[in-house]
Amino acid sequence: MSKHFASAYWEGNLPKGKGQYKLKTSGYEAPVNFSSRFEDDKSASSPEELIGAALASCFSMALSHALDQADYTPIKIETSAEVTLTKIDGGFIISEIELTTKGNVEGIEKSKFLEIAEDAKKNCPVSKALTGTTIMLDAKLL
Protein backbone atom coordinates (compact mmCIF):
# COMPACT_ATOMS: atom_id res chain seq x y z
CA MET A 1 0.00 0.00 0.00
CA SER A 2 1.32 3.44 -0.86
CA LYS A 3 -0.11 6.91 -0.40
CA HIS A 4 0.15 9.91 -2.71
CA PHE A 5 -0.65 13.54 -1.95
CA ALA A 6 -1.73 16.69 -3.73
CA SER A 7 -3.76 19.81 -3.01
CA ALA A 8 -5.64 22.61 -4.71
CA TYR A 9 -7.62 25.76 -4.01
CA TRP A 10 -10.19 27.92 -5.71
CA GLU A 11 -10.92 31.57 -4.85
CA GLY A 12 -14.17 33.24 -5.81
CA ASN A 13 -16.96 31.97 -8.00
CA LEU A 14 -16.41 29.65 -10.97
CA PRO A 15 -16.47 32.00 -14.00
CA LYS A 16 -14.41 34.83 -12.49
CA GLY A 17 -12.40 33.08 -9.80
CA LYS A 18 -8.93 31.60 -9.89
CA GLY A 19 -7.23 28.55 -8.55
CA GLN A 20 -4.14 26.41 -8.42
CA TYR A 21 -3.07 22.84 -7.74
CA LYS A 22 0.11 21.58 -6.13
CA LEU A 23 1.88 18.23 -6.49
CA LYS A 24 3.40 17.11 -3.20
CA THR A 25 6.59 15.42 -4.39
CA SER A 26 8.04 18.24 -6.47
CA GLY A 27 6.06 21.15 -5.09
CA TYR A 28 5.04 21.94 -8.67
CA GLU A 29 2.16 24.43 -8.71
CA ALA A 30 0.09 25.38 -11.72
CA PRO A 31 -2.87 27.72 -12.13
CA VAL A 32 -6.24 26.48 -13.35
CA ASN A 33 -8.98 28.71 -14.69
CA PHE A 34 -12.44 28.60 -16.21
CA SER A 35 -11.61 29.40 -19.84
CA SER A 36 -8.73 26.94 -20.12
CA ARG A 37 -10.83 24.19 -18.64
CA PHE A 38 -14.21 24.66 -20.30
CA GLU A 39 -13.39 26.69 -23.41
CA ASP A 40 -10.72 26.77 -26.07
CA ASP A 41 -8.13 28.87 -24.25
CA LYS A 42 -5.27 26.50 -23.51
CA SER A 43 -3.03 28.83 -21.54
CA ALA A 44 -3.50 27.10 -18.17
CA SER A 45 -3.57 23.57 -16.82
CA SER A 46 -6.74 21.69 -15.92
CA PRO A 47 -7.84 18.66 -13.93
CA GLU A 48 -8.40 16.91 -17.26
CA GLU A 49 -4.79 17.44 -18.35
CA LEU A 50 -3.71 15.79 -15.09
CA ILE A 51 -6.07 12.87 -15.70
CA GLY A 52 -4.50 12.47 -19.16
CA ALA A 53 -0.96 12.42 -17.74
CA ALA A 54 -2.00 9.98 -15.00
CA LEU A 55 -3.55 7.54 -17.43
CA ALA A 56 -0.76 7.86 -20.04
CA SER A 57 1.92 7.11 -17.46
CA CYS A 58 -0.02 4.34 -15.70
CA PHE A 59 -0.82 2.66 -19.01
CA SER A 60 2.80 2.92 -20.26
CA MET A 61 4.07 1.26 -17.07
CA ALA A 62 1.39 -1.45 -17.18
CA LEU A 63 2.06 -2.25 -20.83
CA SER A 64 5.82 -2.52 -20.26
CA HIS A 65 5.19 -4.82 -17.32
CA ALA A 66 2.74 -7.03 -19.21
CA LEU A 67 5.16 -7.36 -22.14
CA ASP A 68 8.00 -8.26 -19.79
CA GLN A 69 5.82 -10.81 -17.98
CA ALA A 70 5.02 -12.43 -21.33
CA ASP A 71 8.78 -12.72 -22.09
CA TYR A 72 9.02 -9.91 -24.59
CA THR A 73 11.51 -7.07 -24.16
CA PRO A 74 9.93 -3.61 -23.87
CA ILE A 75 12.48 -1.00 -25.00
CA LYS A 76 10.22 2.03 -24.85
CA ILE A 77 6.48 2.71 -24.66
CA GLU A 78 5.35 6.24 -25.58
CA THR A 79 1.75 7.27 -24.98
CA SER A 80 -0.23 10.44 -25.52
CA ALA A 81 -3.66 11.18 -24.08
CA GLU A 82 -6.44 13.44 -25.31
CA VAL A 83 -9.13 14.05 -22.70
CA THR A 84 -12.51 15.41 -23.83
CA LEU A 85 -14.71 17.40 -21.46
CA THR A 86 -18.27 17.63 -22.79
CA LYS A 87 -21.26 19.69 -21.67
CA ILE A 88 -24.37 17.67 -21.00
CA ASP A 89 -27.66 18.45 -19.27
CA GLY A 90 -26.79 19.29 -15.71
CA GLY A 91 -23.06 19.89 -16.08
CA PHE A 92 -19.89 18.57 -17.63
CA ILE A 93 -18.50 15.06 -17.96
CA ILE A 94 -15.20 13.60 -19.09
CA SER A 95 -16.83 11.89 -22.06
CA GLU A 96 -13.76 10.11 -23.40
CA ILE A 97 -10.00 9.67 -23.18
CA GLU A 98 -8.12 8.69 -26.32
CA LEU A 99 -4.77 7.03 -25.79
CA THR A 100 -2.28 6.74 -28.65
CA THR A 101 0.68 4.51 -27.91
CA LYS A 102 3.83 3.53 -29.80
CA GLY A 103 5.73 0.50 -28.64
CA ASN A 104 9.34 -0.34 -29.35
CA VAL A 105 9.40 -4.01 -28.32
CA GLU A 106 11.76 -6.84 -29.19
CA GLY A 107 10.54 -10.16 -30.55
CA ILE A 108 6.80 -9.65 -30.72
CA GLU A 109 4.16 -10.01 -33.45
CA LYS A 110 1.86 -7.08 -34.07
CA SER A 111 -1.30 -9.00 -33.13
CA LYS A 112 0.18 -10.12 -29.81
CA PHE A 113 1.30 -6.55 -29.04
CA LEU A 114 -2.19 -5.21 -29.72
CA GLU A 115 -3.73 -7.90 -27.50
CA ILE A 116 -1.40 -7.12 -24.59
CA ALA A 117 -1.94 -3.36 -25.10
CA GLU A 118 -5.74 -3.75 -24.92
CA ASP A 119 -5.37 -5.77 -21.76
CA ALA A 120 -3.11 -3.11 -20.16
CA LYS A 121 -5.66 -0.46 -21.10
CA LYS A 122 -8.34 -2.33 -19.18
CA ASN A 123 -6.28 -3.32 -16.17
CA CYS A 124 -3.88 -0.55 -15.18
CA PRO A 125 -4.85 0.92 -11.78
CA VAL A 126 -5.83 4.31 -13.22
CA SER A 127 -8.05 2.69 -15.89
CA LYS A 128 -9.73 0.62 -13.19
CA ALA A 129 -10.49 3.82 -11.25
CA LEU A 130 -11.74 5.69 -14.35
CA THR A 131 -14.72 3.43 -15.04
CA GLY A 132 -17.06 6.41 -15.36
CA THR A 133 -15.57 7.45 -18.69
CA THR A 134 -14.73 5.75 -21.99
CA ILE A 135 -11.07 4.98 -22.73
CA MET A 136 -10.04 4.32 -26.32
CA LEU A 137 -6.69 3.02 -27.49
CA ASP A 138 -4.82 3.32 -30.78
CA ALA A 139 -1.68 1.14 -30.43
CA LYS A 140 1.18 0.93 -32.91
CA LEU A 141 4.16 -1.39 -32.86
CA LEU A 142 7.32 0.39 -34.07
Place this chain on the structure above:
Amino acid sequence: MSKHFASAYWEGNLPKGKGQYKLKTSGYEAPVNFSSRFEDDKSASSPEELIGAALASCFSMALSHALDQADYTPIKIETSAEVTLTKIDGGFIISEIELTTKGNVEGIEKSKFLEIAEDAKKNCPVSKALTGTTIMLDAKLL
Protein backbone atom coordinates in the same frame (compact mmCIF):
# COMPACT_ATOMS: atom_id res chain seq x y z
CA MET B 1 -16.53 20.63 -25.51
CA SER B 2 -12.86 21.12 -24.70
CA LYS B 3 -9.84 18.90 -25.17
CA HIS B 4 -6.83 18.48 -22.90
CA PHE B 5 -3.50 16.85 -23.68
CA ALA B 6 -0.66 15.08 -21.93
CA SER B 7 1.89 12.37 -22.66
CA ALA B 8 4.19 9.88 -20.96
CA TYR B 9 6.78 7.22 -21.68
CA TRP B 10 8.31 4.24 -19.96
CA GLU B 11 11.68 2.67 -20.85
CA GLY B 12 12.56 -0.89 -19.88
CA ASN B 13 10.69 -3.25 -17.62
CA LEU B 14 8.61 -2.16 -14.62
CA PRO B 15 10.91 -2.75 -11.63
CA LYS B 16 14.13 -1.42 -13.21
CA GLY B 17 12.85 0.93 -15.91
CA LYS B 18 12.25 4.65 -15.83
CA GLY B 19 9.65 7.00 -17.18
CA GLN B 20 8.30 10.50 -17.31
CA TYR B 21 5.07 12.37 -17.96
CA LYS B 22 4.56 15.75 -19.60
CA LEU B 23 1.73 18.25 -19.24
CA LYS B 24 0.93 19.94 -22.53
CA THR B 25 0.05 23.47 -21.39
CA SER B 26 3.17 24.23 -19.34
CA GLY B 27 5.51 21.61 -20.73
CA TYR B 28 6.09 20.47 -17.14
CA GLU B 29 7.85 17.10 -17.08
CA ALA B 30 8.32 14.88 -14.06
CA PRO B 31 9.91 11.46 -13.63
CA VAL B 32 7.93 8.49 -12.36
CA ASN B 33 9.47 5.31 -11.01
CA PHE B 34 8.57 2.00 -9.44
CA SER B 35 9.59 2.65 -5.84
CA SER B 36 7.88 6.04 -5.55
CA ARG B 37 4.70 4.62 -6.96
CA PHE B 38 4.39 1.26 -5.26
CA GLU B 39 6.60 1.60 -2.20
CA ASP B 40 7.34 4.21 0.42
CA ASP B 41 9.96 6.21 -1.46
CA LYS B 42 8.30 9.54 -2.21
CA SER B 43 11.07 11.16 -4.24
CA ALA B 44 9.25 11.05 -7.57
CA SER B 45 5.79 11.80 -8.88
CA SER B 46 3.20 9.17 -9.72
CA PRO B 47 -0.04 8.79 -11.67
CA GLU B 48 -1.81 8.69 -8.30
CA GLU B 49 -0.45 12.08 -7.26
CA LEU B 50 -1.84 13.48 -10.53
CA ILE B 51 -5.22 11.89 -9.86
CA GLY B 52 -5.20 13.54 -6.42
CA ALA B 53 -4.44 16.98 -7.88
CA ALA B 54 -7.08 16.50 -10.60
CA LEU B 55 -9.79 15.59 -8.09
CA ALA B 56 -8.79 18.26 -5.54
CA SER B 57 -8.93 21.02 -8.15
CA CYS B 58 -12.10 19.75 -9.85
CA PHE B 59 -13.88 19.41 -6.51
CA SER B 60 -12.76 22.88 -5.32
CA MET B 61 -14.11 24.48 -8.51
CA ALA B 62 -17.37 22.52 -8.33
CA LEU B 63 -17.95 23.38 -4.68
CA SER B 64 -17.33 27.09 -5.31
CA HIS B 65 -19.76 26.98 -8.20
CA ALA B 66 -22.45 25.15 -6.27
CA LEU B 67 -22.17 27.60 -3.36
CA ASP B 68 -22.41 30.54 -5.75
CA GLN B 69 -25.43 29.02 -7.49
CA ALA B 70 -27.14 28.62 -4.11
CA ASP B 71 -26.54 32.36 -3.42
CA TYR B 72 -23.71 31.96 -0.95
CA THR B 73 -20.38 33.71 -1.44
CA PRO B 74 -17.38 31.37 -1.73
CA ILE B 75 -14.25 33.26 -0.68
CA LYS B 76 -11.82 30.35 -0.82
CA ILE B 77 -12.04 26.56 -0.98
CA GLU B 78 -8.86 24.64 -0.08
CA THR B 79 -8.71 20.89 -0.63
CA SER B 80 -6.07 18.24 -0.10
CA ALA B 81 -6.18 14.72 -1.51
CA GLU B 82 -4.63 11.48 -0.25
CA VAL B 83 -4.70 8.70 -2.83
CA THR B 84 -4.16 5.12 -1.68
CA LEU B 85 -2.77 2.49 -4.04
CA THR B 86 -3.37 -1.01 -2.67
CA LYS B 87 -2.08 -4.41 -3.75
CA ILE B 88 -4.79 -6.97 -4.38
CA ASP B 89 -4.80 -10.36 -6.07
CA GLY B 90 -3.86 -9.75 -9.65
CA GLY B 91 -2.38 -6.28 -9.33
CA PHE B 92 -2.90 -2.86 -7.82
CA ILE B 93 -5.97 -0.68 -7.46
CA ILE B 94 -6.62 2.88 -6.36
CA SER B 95 -8.62 1.73 -3.36
CA GLU B 96 -9.60 5.15 -2.04
CA ILE B 97 -9.15 8.88 -2.31
CA GLU B 98 -9.62 10.98 0.82
CA LEU B 99 -10.47 14.63 0.26
CA THR B 100 -10.13 17.14 3.09
CA THR B 101 -11.61 20.53 2.34
CA LYS B 102 -11.80 23.83 4.20
CA GLY B 103 -14.32 26.38 3.04
CA ASN B 104 -14.28 30.10 3.70
CA VAL B 105 -17.83 30.99 2.72
CA GLU B 106 -20.03 33.96 3.59
CA GLY B 107 -23.52 33.57 4.99
CA ILE B 108 -23.90 29.81 5.21
CA GLU B 109 -24.83 27.37 7.97
CA LYS B 110 -22.53 24.44 8.61
CA SER B 111 -25.14 21.80 7.73
CA LYS B 112 -25.92 23.48 4.40
CA PHE B 113 -22.20 23.73 3.59
CA LEU B 114 -21.72 20.03 4.29
CA GLU B 115 -24.70 19.14 2.13
CA ILE B 116 -23.44 21.19 -0.83
CA ALA B 117 -19.90 19.81 -0.37
CA GLU B 118 -21.17 16.19 -0.48
CA ASP B 119 -23.10 16.99 -3.63
CA ALA B 120 -20.01 18.55 -5.28
CA LYS B 121 -18.02 15.45 -4.34
CA LYS B 122 -20.50 13.26 -6.19
CA ASN B 123 -21.01 15.46 -9.22
CA CYS B 124 -17.78 17.14 -10.26
CA PRO B 125 -16.62 15.83 -13.68
CA VAL B 126 -13.53 14.10 -12.25
CA SER B 127 -15.58 12.34 -9.55
CA LYS B 128 -18.03 11.16 -12.19
CA ALA B 129 -15.12 9.66 -14.15
CA LEU B 130 -13.56 8.04 -11.05
CA THR B 131 -16.44 5.68 -10.30
CA GLY B 132 -14.07 2.72 -10.00
CA THR B 133 -12.66 3.95 -6.69
CA THR B 134 -14.09 5.22 -3.39
CA ILE B 135 -13.97 8.95 -2.69
CA MET B 136 -14.33 10.14 0.89
CA LEU B 137 -14.78 13.72 2.06
CA ASP B 138 -14.01 15.51 5.29
CA ALA B 139 -15.40 19.04 4.94
CA LYS B 140 -14.90 21.90 7.38
CA LEU B 141 -16.47 25.34 7.31
CA LEU B 142 -14.00 28.03 8.44
